[in-house]
Amino acid sequence: MSSITLAASRPTLADRLFARSLTTDLVLIGAGAALTGVLAQVVVPLHPVPITGQTLAVILVGSTLGARRGALSMVLYLALGVAGLPWFSDASSGRGVLAGPTGGYIVGFIAAAALTGWLAQRTWDRRVLGAFVSMSAGTLVTFAVGLPWLAASLGLTLEQTLASGLYPFLMGGAIKALLAAGILPLAWKLSSRTTNKQV
Template sequence: MSNLSLAVGRPTIADRVLPRSLATDLVLVATGAALVAAAAQLYVPMWPVPISGQTFAVLLVGTALGASRGALSMVLYALLGLVGLPVYTDGSSGLAVLGGTTGGYIVGFVAAAAVSGWLAQRAWDRRVLGTLATFAAGTVTIYAFGLPWLAVTLGAMGVPDVLGTTISGGLLPFVVGDALKALLAAGLLPFAWKALGRADRRPNAAE
């Protein structure tokens, strides 16, 4: 049996449920991209950047799959939209989206999934504070790509007060939501790890 796998490094919560194999990894990568695509359709229209469920899905995928598979899943998501599939927010797609005000956030999804996955592979997602830190690090990574990209795009569009618009339209509306998403993850992921641990111990107790 081949041990070939897209996963690199220590196991994540996905590996506690499913054995590592190339076939499993491909399914997980595709599922992660589909999850982010679905979350992108849960949005509140805003300009220049809409509010959506994408960031939670991105960080959850990264944390669950680990750095390599999480990043590959987001690369797949970005490519699916680039070739025309309606996976971006509001069913949009194409190079115009990636080159627009939200393009930097989509590129940042790849790096954020890698960062959150790397931290999860070091067991940060097994404790409440560690999960909060994992999601905070991933969120900051998204903004590190999204905000400069947004500023450049707004400048090219001739928008006055580029810095103010970038902060008021690309950062401030999302802060509370990002905090709530991190709190939700901090409740879900450590609980899931504990549940898996109890499930492992149950057969031993029966013996």
């Protein structure tokens, strides 16, 4: 098996579960993009930005795969969606989505996955509090990119931007961060038990 890998030297949950190789990395990157596409279809309609399961996928993918592979997974998600794969929210696709009011959030997913992955490589995802802070930081990065994009695309004032692109999502973002903060430490514990039994 090839020793070439896209994984960082600091291990993440994916490295605990799978042997490192370029082939494994590519499969994981594709799986992360696919998970994001699937959870993008979990939609609560709001205008101009719907509530979706995407951000949950993004923070889970970043934390599980690490900064480099997590970011590449989101680049793949963006690229295939722009190319026509209908896996943006509400089964949409194309350049128009990226140029529209939600495009900044999709671009922000790349930075969010990179940040949560970087923190996971420093073991922030192994305890509930650290994982919650990491997931919250990833969510905030998505907003940091998405909100100016939303304002520019629709010509909104600051107040209008926050009212339509931030405030409706704060509770959902906190719930997603809490959910991810529960899932990842539990996954680490379960993987440790499995590894100990095999040894």
